[in-house]
Amino acid sequence: VWFRRCTHYLFIVVVAVNSTLLTINAGDYIFYTDWAWTSYVVFSISQTLMLVVGATYYLTFTGVPGTATYYALIMTVYTWIAKGAWFALGYPYDFIVTPVWLPSAMLIDLAYWATKKNKHSLILFGGVLCGMSLPLFNMVNLITVADPLETAFKYPRPTLPPYMTPIEPQVGKFYNSPVALGAGAGAVLACTFAALGCKLNTWTYRWMA
Numbered sequence: 001v002w003f004r005r006c007t008h009y010l011f012i013v014v015v016a017v018n019s020t021l022l023t024i025n026a027g028d029y030i031f032y033t034d035w036a037w038t039s040y041v042v043f044s045i046s047q048t049l050m051l052v053v054g055a056t057y058y059l060t061f062t063g064v065p066g067t068a069t070y071y072a073l074i075m076t077v078y079t080w081i082a083k084g085a086w087f088a089l090g091y092p093y094d095f096i097v098t099p100v101w102l103p104s105a106m107l108i109d110l111a112y113w114a115t116k117k118n119k120h121s122l123i124l125f126g127g128v129l130c131g132m133s134l135p136l137f138n139m140v141n142l143i144t145v146a147d148p149l150e151t152a153f154k155y156p157r158p159t160l161p162p163y164m165t166p167i168e169p170q171v172g173k174f175y176n177s178p179v180a181l182g183a184g185a186g187a188v189l190a191c192t193f194a195a196l197g198c199k200l201n202t203w204t205y206r207w208m209a
C-alpha cells in the first residue's frame with residue numbers, strides 16, 4: 001500500500017514539475033515577443049496536455065471529484081515558487097503567474113461528477129472542455145499582465161543562446177487566431193491525454209500488485 005502511494009505521489013510531482021517548466025517557457029518574455037502567436041498556441045496546447053494527464057490520473061486514482069482542481073492548485077503553487085527563483089535572477093515576475101489551470105481543472109471535475117464518475121465521459125467531455133477552455137483562459141491571463149514587448153525593453157537580456165536566437169518575427173503565422181487554433185487542437189489532443197491519465201492509473205495498480 002505504501003509503495004503504491006509513493007509511486008502515485010512521484011507521478012504527481014513529476015507531472016506537476018514538468019507543467020511548471022512549460023509554464024516558465026510560456027513566460028519567457030523575449031521568446032514570447034519574438035514568436036508571439038506561434039509560441040502562444042504551442043504553449044497553450046502543451047500546458048493543456050500536462051494539466052489533463054495529471055488531473056485525470058489524480059482524479060481517477062482518488063475517485064473523488066475535486067481532486068483535479070487540487071492538482072491544478074499544486075501546479076499553480078509550484079509555478080509561483082519557480083517564478084520566485086526566476087524573479088531572483090532578474091526576470092519580471094508579473095508575466096503569466098495567474099492560475100489559468102484552475103477553471104479548466106474545475107471543468108474536468110464537473111464532467112466526472114456530472115456523469116457519476118464515468119471514465120469514458122471524463123475522457124471525452126472532460127478532455128474537450130479542458131482543451132477548449134485553457135487557451136481562452138490563457139488569453140485572458142495575457143491581457144491582464146504587463147505588455148511583453150514593454151517588459152522586454154524594460155528587462156533587457158544580455159545574451160541569448162544560439163538556439164534561442166529568433167530568425168524572424170512570426171506574428172500572424174496562425175492567421176491571427178491563436179485561441180481558436182489552440183482550442184481546436186487542444187480539444188482533440190486533450191482527450192488522448194485524458195485517456196493516458198486514466199491508463200497510467202491502471203498501470204500503477206498493476207505495477208504495485
